[in-house]
Amino acid sequence: MLVWSKSGRIATWAVAVPLFLLIYGLPIGVIVLASVSGQWNDILPTKLTLAHYSDAFRADSFDALKGSLVTGVVASGAALVCGTWAALALRKMKPVPRRILDLFFFIPSAVPSVSIGLGLLVAFSQPPLLLNGTKMIVLIAHFVLISAFTYGNVTAGLSRLPIDCEQVAESLGARPFYRLRRVTLPLLAPYLIAAFSLSFALSMGELGATVMVYPPGWVTLPVRIFSLSDRGAIFDAATMATILGAATLLVLIGLSRISTKAMVR
Numbered sequence: 525m526l527v528w529s530k531s532g533r534i535a536t537w538a539v540a541v542p543l544f545l546l547i548y549g550l551p552i553g554v555i556v557l558a559s560v561s562g563q564w565n566d567i568l569p570t571k572l573t574l575a576h577y578s579d580a581f582r583a584d585s586f587d588a589l590k591g592s593l594v595t596g597v598v599a600s601g602a603a604l605v606c607g608t609w610a611a612l613a614l615r616k617m618k619p620v621p622r623r624i625l626d627l628f629f630f631i632p633s634a635v636p637s638v639s640i641g642l643g644l645l646v647a648f649s650q651p652p653l654l655l656n657g658t659k660m661i662v663l664i665a666h667f668v669l670i671s672a673f674t675y676g677n678v679t680a681g682l683s684r685l686p687i688d689c690e691q692v693a694e695s696l697g698a699r700p701f702y703r704l705r706r707v708t709l710p711l712l713a714p715y716l717i718a719a720f721s722l723s724f725a726l727s728m729g730e731l732g733a734t735v736m737v738y739p740p741g742w743v744t745l746p747v748r749i750f751s752l753s754d755r756g757a758i759f760d761a762a763t764m765a766t767i768l769g770a771a772t773l774l775v776l777i778g779l780s781r782i783s784t785k786a787m788v789r
Contacts, residue, residue, distance in 0.1 A: 552769075558762035576763040585764060588748035589771065592728055595744055596775075599666035600674070600723035604716060606667075607674035612704070615682055626679075633672040640668055641736030659742045665733040670723040677722060681715025717783040721776050728772045 558564065562571035579585065610629065614622050632640060644665050648655035655661040685708070709716075731746040738747055745768045752761035 555762045555765050558759055559766045561759055561762075564759075576759055577767075579760070580763050580767055584743070585748060585760075588743045588745045588764070589767060591742050592745040592768070593771065595662055595666055595742075596724045596727040599663050599670060599727050600720050602663075602667050603671040603674040603723050604678075604720050607671055607719065608678050608712075608716065610675055611678040611682055612708070614679075629675045630672045632668050637669055637730065637732030638736060641665055641733030644668070644733070645737055656737070657739045659739065661737045662734060662739070662742055662744070665737050666727045666730055669730060669733060670726050673726060674719045674723050677715055677719035678712070681712050681719075684715075685711050714783045717779055721779045721783075724775060724779075725772055728768065 557569060559576055560572050560574060561569035562573040562575070563569065580589075610625075614625055617625075644661055645656060647653075648661055648664075655664070729746060730744075731750060734744055735747050735750065738744065743751075745764055749761045749764045749768065752758075752764065
């Protein structure tokens with residue numbers, strides 16, 4: 525509900541800001557503080573250090589960061605291509621078949637990610653598609669989990685596009701591929717970037733399915749954080765969690781700037 529009075533806005537801010545800091549700011553602050561802690565036996569750390577960050581960019585931890593970034597980019601790119609293709613193909617279908625196919629696209633988002641991982645583990649454990657122990661099964665798991673969100677974002681973007689632009693191009697003799705390349709996709713660009721951003725963020729934080737299928741040589745950051753915390757290395761786990769959040773945020777900020785420029789054009 526909109527608050528119009530000045531006193532009401534002040535009261536709203538007075539309640540919203542402390543709640544935001546308590547629910548979001550405090551956990552993030554504790555994680556960041558733990559990442560620079562050498563010893564924490566009281567309310568606040570008694571010793572601060574950056575040694576955890578220097579160790580994080582070596583060996584296994586740095587490989588986990590690279591693995592997460594590569595997995596996020598590749599899986600999100602593949603999901604964007606397939607989701608866009610499907611949304612464009614289903615746009616002109618009759619309502620009933622389209623709703624049925626929509627349901628199939630959104631099933632992976634309704635199933636627990638651990639179940640997806642177990643299903644892939646069973647499905648690809650026998651020839652001729654023996655993918656267990658390879659990087660490809662991790663990419664497939666992420667693709668399956670994020671494709672529904674990409675398809676949903678692109679479909680929502682298509683529903684907001686002005687139809688007359690494509691109709692004008694068609695009336696001027698533009699072929700279907702030309703209309704797609706020069707009219708539809710440029711108008712859809714902000715939604716495509718938003719879909720990729722959401723998919724990338726989801727992929728970077730995915731743990732459930734990944735921990736079921738990942739091979740020893742392809743560990744992502746969430747799996748690395750889980751293993752560190754499971755061994756009791758809380759400060760190292762907090763450092764990796766901070767790096768994961770910062771890397772994801774930087775990529776999303778860059779994509780947001782690109783999306784803003786696309787909307788202006």
